[in-house]
Amino acid sequence: MKLVRGRPTWGSMALGIAAILVAAAVAPRPTHADGDHGAASRVIRSELGGGRYDLWITLTPSPLLAGQRAVIKAQIIDRASGATVRGGRVQMAIPDWMPPSLRQVSAVPGTAQQQLQDETEQERLVAIGNLWVKVRAAANVGQVLPTLATEVAPGVYALEFTPLAAEPYDLQVTFLGPVDRLLPDRPPVTVSLPVTWEWPVNPRLILVALVIAGTAVGGLIILRVRRDALAPGERFNFLALPWLRRLVTARGFQPAIQIPLLLFFAVLVFVGLADTPLAGRNLATKLTWTIWWAGIIFTFILVGRLWCLMCPIGAVNEWTSRLAQPTRKWPKPLRNLWIANGTFILLTWADVQLGVVRDPRVTAGIILLLLVSAALTGLFFQRRTFCRYLCPITGLIGIYSMLAPVELRAKRCEACHSHKDKECFVGGPANVGCPMFERVWEMDSNAYCNLCFECVKGCPQDNLVLRLRAFGADLWAASRRHLDEAYLAVVLVGASLFLTGEMVQPWHDTLDAIIGRLPLQALGITSHKAVEALVNSTMFLAVALVLIPLAVLAAAAVAQRLLAWTGKTHDLSEIFTVFGYMFVPIGLSMHLAHNLHHLIDEGPGIVPVIQRTIHRFTTFSVGVPAWNVPPLLSHEVVYWMQMLLFMGFYGVSLYAGARLARRHFSNAETTFRAAAPMVVVSLFIMLLNVYVLSQPMSARHSH
Ligand code: SF4
Ligand code: SF4
Structure with missing residues (x-):
């Protein structure tokens, strides 16, 4: 051929x-969490008859799966002869599984423990009831009363069993002896049967x-x-793909994503208010903070502000302003990130101090508050004023999006300058003017572009391109620098460092030592928890707002002095603002590492929460929630992934620092003098980051 x-x-x-x-x-x-491969059996060993016999238990499948029929086989081996005992009488029993929280009978009525017990029992009964309908035809569902096992092969005694909960069950085995020679009464031997659930x-x-x-x-x-033959240096324009262009410029494109998400937000608010107040079990808290908030950061560095294109809160802001058509503009002195930065810090502080985001009611309240604020802003101010200047996370999204390797830009700025109508900004028959107040002919950063493609729809000259570019390019290539953005970048370094440090044991030991030295009794304070929260949140503000910004400011002051020796004078705030951007990847690396831990460790916990919510509000059966769901990856793997993130992002930070220094300071000597103090401070912070992540996690931390 x-x-x-x-x-x-x-x-x-x-x-x-x-x-x-x-x-x-x-x-x-x-592979299942206990190390078995697929349904292959693993032998569970014990002994019987006061050590005279070995007991081997094999399970099919192994481990057992909740809601699935399983076969338990026992073999009894005479230690003296090494032979398998045939024709024996083996009795097996499995008591009904009881959640550990229900076994603690000491719960005081009205307490959280009692509430958890009631809740667990109720959901267990509902879920087991649903599962029961499916498996009622099977033998021995949920428990086995003392039963003689069947000898299915010479010396192999088997029993069918269908576990209902994905929790370890106790198997009690009694060897009554060979048929011709009954043994004296002996207590049963108990072995633990692993049970899991199936993805x-x-x-x-x-x-x-x-x-x-x-x-x-x-x-x-x-x-x-x-x-498509590209000219040298030209980059491929994704908008040249006809299907993509048709999709993103279709009139219904944005609403088709926004409306379902808005409905989903409504469900979250309802569940947050109506369902259990236990954060770990309520869909509103679990989905909002453990899944959405932990995962959304990763999208910013890949596709910029794409989330804002679909965000229901932004949608409400835009819809109300389109309906009300207000002519009022946001006051000029407030056209910056300071208010948004303030609300972001306030929210984070409230979480550290009061644990607000760990409360489903408060989570629902926050979503409602943001929706109402966005709607009111839209009624009184033009376009997406809320998204641009007020949303608590708009600044964070913006500066993280500067790293994304995609950009929407004007192809030829000259074409924009000579084009009088500027539909991209003011709107036209095919589009609304840029909701984020961006002038595409000046736009050289992703920070405020929502990728809504309104400008693409409206541009009669087809002058917009969506293309790939170097990762992090905006950090050094953007022409304008802003103190509010630079300060936020530095604050995020401190915030992510503190919020991760707060998870590790040495911090809690230090906290206990600090609290132990405070004269609490003399002050009449009895609540250790309240004091811990107060000290914690004070430290958060100190580290995020003061210590780390002061360290960068000190480096800027040293750089200023070093530059002065060459006869160049530079403003302190100018140096701080320029180099603030090199700290974006540093804060981001810790933020990503922190969120990676939450996603991998606690993310799978969303499965039982969804099961529970479905059982609570519908009649569908989706299996018994297994609350001991294992993490997706081992802690060691996560640790090395975090270290890789650190290395990669610190590389980007140093590169950005070098490019910023070259761009803003005239020659090699001034460049070095300006950048060196920043490199020292950034290295110190990175070492702190590594130290924090290398510490053991505290049992007191929960998300
Ligand atoms: S800025 Fe905030 S409210 Fe606006 S679209 Fe983005 S996330 Fe949503
Ligand atoms: S620049 Fe274009 S894509 Fe970006 S927010 Fe404005 S209209 Fe939307």
């Missing part, structure tokens, strides 16, 4: 992708499919880019 070499066709590529996807689909399920979808399949889909899309785009 003749082999013909040539360019791959679309058909052959699609076939290849389909083949890989099929292979991934039939991939075996992942509804193979998570490895999802991961593999995502990687393949990402690679395939990337590959197709690269092929397409190579096919």
